[in-house]
Amino acid sequence: MPDEARSSQEDAVVIPIGTGGRPGRGTGSARPSSAARNLSAARKPAPTPAPKRPRKKPSKPAEPSPAARARVDESTTETSGPAAAPTSTGAPTAGIPVGDWLAALQGAAEEIFGDDWERRAAELMAFARRRLEGDYEVDDYGFDRELTERFFMAALRPIAEKWFRLEVRGLENIPAEGGALVVSNHSGTIPLDGLMTMLAVHDHAHRFLRPLGADLVFQMPVVSSLARKGGATLACVEDAERLLSGGELVGVWPEGFKGIGKPFSERYKLQRFGRGGFVSAALRTGVPIIPLSVVGAEEIYPLVGNMPSLARLLGVPYIPITPFFPWLGPLGMVPLPSKWILEFGEPIRTDAYDAGEAEDPMLIFNVTDQVRETIQHTLFDLLRDRGGVFS
Amino acid sequence: MGRVVLVTGISRDIGRRFARAAAGDPSIDRVIGVDVVPPRGDIGDVSFVRADIRNPVIAKVIAKEDVDTVVHMSVIATPGSAGGRGTMKELNVIGSMQLLAACQKSTTVDRLVVKSTTTVYGSSPRDPAMFTEDMGPKRLPSSGYAKDVYEIEGYVRGFARRRPDVDVTMIRAANVIGPHVSSPLSNYFRLPVIPRVLGFDPRLQFLHEDDLMRVLTHAATRAVPGTFNVAGDGLLTLAQAVRRLGTPTVAMPRFAVGRLGATMRQARLSDFSPEQLGFLTYGRGVDTTRMRTQLGFEPSYTTAEAFADFCRSVRADAHAPERVREGVVRA
Known part of the structure; x- marks a missing residue:
């Protein structure tokens, strides 16, 4: 001894x-x-x-x-x-x-890497090797699951948790499996709310949200390849129905550019919900519609002005002027740290209707309005709950 | 009594190989190959008839040989081999029209198989993720191969309407790839440095050359009228493909890639066409459900396997000089 x-x-x-x-x-x-x-x-x-x-x-x-x-x-x-x-x-x-x-x-x-750093480091090396050799899988839409989980989500997580202090409510309304359509309000000048919703769904509901994006997204270099790798696809009836009937959780922002590029004075006022294409896709595939209300994204870049002629020249819907952009240059691109609340509402079931009713324009408008009203009211409730913008 | 098959476009490698494969099929009696120039390689049991499908002689060939199945695969993709865009268009469109006219007059023909391509769907940012056979291109092709194929498909549909007793099968094949294929896309992947469009990672779908042979034989020996997308399962992105190939790439803006392609075309270095630039920017995917359910065909290679087979041949080519040197040293 x-x-x-x-x-x-x-x-x-x-x-x-x-x-x-x-x-x-x-x-x-x-x-x-x-x-x-x-x-x-x-x-x-x-x-x-x-x-x-x-x-x-x-x-x-x-x-x-x-x-x-x-x-x-x-x-x-x-x-x-x-x-x-x-x-x-x-x-x-x-x-x-x-x-x-x-x-x-x-x-x-x-x-x-924490305690088991050796295993984690080996995993990281294997990941790097697979990426460099092209030995990874993408699905029919170009969704790269591994890259999304390891890279995109990891990069967004600190922004969501530390900067925006994301609070998620109504998680029980997201089905554990099967197709469902998440319909959300859109705001914030650049679609950060979409990214944050993807992260919230991944971290809390352990599913991947497949966002449907405007065709502008797929025209732009870099953005287009990142969007496809992150699971997005074009917002068209064919893709929506294909994803939903494949049992995926699909996210749509029916306000589109009207919602995301609206002036700060009109914050939290929902714009027109397109032509209700998302409702007919949900009716035809019989999946529930989950209304999602996002509070907080409106304040990240308060849009006070626009440069329409320059926007037209560049072929984009608007070029924002905020109190900080373009005056402060890159510094003006830092989003304001508003407090975010995401609330998933009660699912609106569509399986009671038969497939023929998806062609009925009156029904489509009614369901669209129902979804819109639900989101609008939830937004007002959440705003009351939140108190201050940066609290 | 087996079938008598007429194959157009036999002077090109893929047509010749299909004709040989079809001649070996027990349910096919005779295979007649037609083209303006004789095929370069061995055609085995295939009898070659020198005829131009652009003039009415082709009708006499069909009548004289009692042809009951016509396999049309002489649609060429690039003007380089034909000697100019004008000749290419004439060969493709006028040739197809004459062939269809001959088939319409014939009393013996009861089956027509047309090798088309998924290029007819075009490539644009407004495309759905997967094209089904019922969808058309989002923007009508304005020039080149895609326009030719689009027009030919229109004539074939017209023919199918006028002669409902003939089984018309249209095979929309994805980009064919394999060790023996020489197409604009395979030549692109054989470049020593591959130019890519900056910021885009298109989805690509491939069909192995053996599967193309098999699906054409499948269609020629069975009555399966309709239009079918045929492609290997799964997709590869361009980034994945070049990494698997191991070739260095250079990313540049879209207009620069287009400029480079035009320069290389002028210098006869490669046939880099405008529709190919679109394909390499936005990519394309096709849905192959109908291929399985109605056509009853199962490709033996997935997209990734077909590309892996191609990669092996490219690497073997790259090492060819070394092997020659080794052989010389050994001798």
Whole structure:
């Protein structure tokens, strides 16, 4: 027993590599010198096993807590002190010892990936390899599930949680499986509300929302390929019905550019709901319509003006002027940190109607109005609930 | 009594290979190949008749040989091989019209198989994710191959109306790819550096060359009238495809890719057509439900497998000089 204790203490002395070619204590012979033993005996034994592990066995992180890491650093720097002293005559400065580098790398890996950092790092490498070799799958619409989960969602999550402090209500209204149509209000100058809804549905309902986008989205470089990879497809009857009958959760924003590009003075006033194409798609496939009300997106870029002639020149619906854009340049593109509330309403069932009734324009208008009214009223209720814009 | 099959466009590799494959089919008695120039390769049991489908001689051939099945596959995709856009259009459209006229007059023909292409759907940002056979292009093609095919399909539909007793099968094949295929798209993938349109990642669908042979034989030996999309299962994006191929790419704006394509066409380096630029920007997907349910055909390669087979041939070509050198050293 005392032998073991002693050997662990002997091992604990960390001699950094880079002692200028001269063998330091503990490197030449199996038995360290008496001076080394004295040094290690003088140290308190508790933290000493920690520093040996990163060097000898990087496969097992000793202790993940930052306190332990701090102690590791402390002890390595302390031991490097006396070790460096005798070699200073040979090589004046040998830089940071390799052991420290390794410990720092391991610390960083633990910081990023957590406890099972080794498995996570291996997964990340495999992911990178698959991406580079093109060895991944996309579905018929170009949806890249792996990239969406690992990259898009991870990038949006901090914005949603820390910046907009997203609050999600009525999650029980999202069916666990089968097709459903989420219909939402649209606002915010750029469609951040769509992205946030996708994230909320993914994180809380554990399903992928397949957004339907305007054709402008698929005309624009970069945006078009990102949209397809993120699961979006063109807002047309064919795609909507194909997705819904395939059992997917589909998201539509029927206000379109009228909603997203409306002036700040008209905030939270729903615009016309298109021609009700989304209702006929839902009727024909018999899936429920889930009204979604989003509060908070209106305030992220308060649209106070427009540049219609420049917009027409560039072929886009509007070019926004906000109190900060374009005056502050890129800084003006930072959204204001408004408080967001998403409420999924009670599903409106459509399976009671038969397929022939999807051709009935009066029924389509009625259902469209019902959805619109539900969202509008929920918006007013949520605004009352929210209190301040940035609260 | 087997069938007598007339194959047009036999001088091109894919037509010749189909004719040979059809001659080996037990339910087919004789295969007659027709073209203006004799085929370069071995045609086996296929009897070649030198005739131009652009003039009425073709009707005599059909009558004399008692042809009961006509397989039309002489629609060419690029003006380069024909010697100009004018000749290409004449070959494609006038040739098809003459052939259809001959079929209409014939008393023996009871089956017509036309090899069409999914290019007729065009490529635009307004396209649905998957085209079914009932959909048309969002914007009518204004020039080139797509317009020719669109017009030919119109004439074929007219023929089917006038002769309801003839089974007309139209095969809209996705981009055919394979080790032996030389098409604008396969030449594009064989470029040493592949130009891509910046910011777009089109979805591509491929049909393996063997599957094209099989589906044409399938249609020629069975009465399955109608129009069918034929493509391998699944999709590849262009980024995936070039990464699997391992070729370096250079991304540039759309107009620059178009400019480069035009320059290369002028320099006779490659046949990079405007509709191909659209395809490589917006991509296309077709729905193949009807291929399974009505045509009863199952492709043996998925899109990814067909492309993998193509990749192997490209890599083998790339290593060809090394292999020659090795052979010389060994000798």
